[in-house]
Amino acid sequence: xxxxxxxxxxxxxxxxxxxxxxxxxxxxxxxxxxxxxxxxxxxxxxxxxxxxxxxxxxxxxxxxxxxxxxxxxxxxxxxxxxxxxxxxxxxxxxxxxxxxxxxxxxxxxxxxxxxxxxxxxxxxxxxxxxxxxxxxxxxxxxxxxx
Amino acid sequence: xxxxxxxxxxxxxxxxxxxxxxxxxxxxxxxxxxxxxxxxxxxxxxxxxxxxxxxxxxxxxxxxxxxxxxxxxxxxxxxxxxxxxxx
Numbered sequence: 001x002x003x004x005x006x007x008x009x010x011x012x013x014x015x016x017x018x019x020x021x022x023x024x025x026x027x028x029x030x031x032x033x034x035x036x037x038x039x040x041x042x043x044x045x046x047x048x049x050x051x052x053x054x055x056x057x058x059x060x061x062x063x064x065x066x067x068x069x070x071x072x073x074x075x076x077x078x079x080x081x082x083x084x085x086x087x088x089x090x091x092x093x094x095x096x097x098x099x100x101x102x103x104x105x106x107x108x109x110x111x112x113x114x115x116x117x118x119x120x121x122x123x124x125x126x127x128x129x130x131x132x133x134x135x136x137x138x139x140x141x142x143x144x145x146x
Numbered sequence: 147x148x149x150x151x152x153x154x155x156x157x158x159x160x161x162x163x164x165x166x167x168x169x170x171x172x173x174x175x176x177x178x179x180x181x182x183x184x185x186x187x188x189x190x191x192x193x194x195x196x197x198x199x200x201x202x203x204x205x206x207x208x209x210x211x212x213x214x215x216x217x218x219x220x221x222x223x224x225x226x227x228x229x230x231x232x233x
Contacts, residue, residue, distance in 0.1 A: 002187060002190055006187045006190055007190070009191070010187075010190045010191050010193070010194035011194065013191055013194045013195050013198065014194040014195065014197055014198040014201075015198060016195070016198065017194070017195035017196075017197075017198025017199050017201075017202060018198040018199070018201040018202040018205070019198075019202060019217055019220060019221060020202065020221055021163075021198065021199040021201075021202030021203050021206075022159075022202040022203070022205050022206045022213070022214060022217045023159055023162065023206075023214055023217050023218040023221055024158065024159030024160060024161070024162030024163040024166070025162060025163075025166060025221055026163070026166050026167070026170065027195065027198075028170075029224060029225045029228050030221075030224060031191075031195070032228070033224065033228060040185075043183050044183050044184075044185050046180060046183075047180040047181060047182075047183045047184050048183075048184060048185055048188060048191065050170060050173060050174055050180070051174075051181070051184060051188060051192075052188075052191060052192060052195050053166065053170045054167065054170045054171060054174065055192055055195065055196065056195050056196070056198075056199045057163055057164075057166045057167035057170055058167055059196060059199045059200075059203075060163040060167075060199055060202075060203055061160070061163040061164045061167050063163075063199075063203040063204075063207065064159055064160030064163050064164075064203065064207075065160060065164070067160075067207045069156045069157050069159060069160035069206075069207070070157060070160035070161060070164065071153065071157050071160075071161060074147065074152060074153050074157065074158075074161045075161045075164055075165060078161075078165055079164075079165060079168055082165065082168075082169050082172075083168055083169060083172045084172075086168075086169040086170075086172040086173045086176070087172040087173070087175060087176040088176060100229045100230070100231075101229065101230045101231070103226075103229050104225075104226045104227070104228070104229025104230035104231075105226065105230065106226075107222045107223070107225050107226030107229060108222070108223060108226035108227070108230070110149065110219075110222045110226075111218075111219045111220065111221070111222030111223035111225075111226060112219070112223070113149075113219070114148075114215045114216065114218050114219030114222065115216060115219035115220070115223075125151070126151050126152060126153050126154045127151060127152065128152065129147065129150070129152035129153075134152070138165075
């Protein structure tokens with residue numbers, strides 16, 4: 001029988017996964033936050049979050065692909081820009097003293113904008129992303145944030 | 147993608163999911179040694195997040211766009227707080 005704290009942590013992860021997969025994410029940052037709150041050893045947190053991320057992302061990808069909610073032209077420039085750098089980012093640790101707070105502030109503003117009760121006008125008539133822009137953005141974010 | 151008008155809201159979820167899957171696998175291949183640190187409780191967590199994923203994806207596929215944008219806003223706030231070191 002697992003400890004009560006493990007069951008509570010699993011229950012919280014359930015809600016985290018439900019929230020994150022509703023936007024196509026897999027929940028790694030939520031799992032890390034929850035494991036930190038529950039006192040899981042730091043050395044265990046990253047591999048656990050990565051393993052859960054792969055599981056959830058795999059299932060979520062299948063659901064959205066099956067539902068027709070996917071467009072390859074949108075994805076591939078991001079993918080070829082990001083995957084090599086995600087591989088490299090898994091092998092090394094970059095000093096994150098500068099870029100992490102910077103990206104964090106950008107995400108906070110983006111999150112606040114989405115929660116603001118005014119519609120986004122830019123995504124009503126979407127167009128394909130420019131290849132160079134998607135490639136560059138994906139390369140930088142994958143290398144720095146892995 | 148959404149702010150720059152590069153995707154409609156619902157397909158952006160599908161694109162993000164495949165993108166994250168590929169990058170997570172690449173990250174793991176870049177450091178396969180970390181699998182030795184996986185905890186014995188992992189199967190319990192795996193069942194919990196799998197059930198959560200069923201709920202989350204079902205909500206999006208059956209419900210509308212505004213809920214996705216609000217959920218994404220919450221996700222970005224959580225991730226942003228992590229990056230600036232709140233937790």
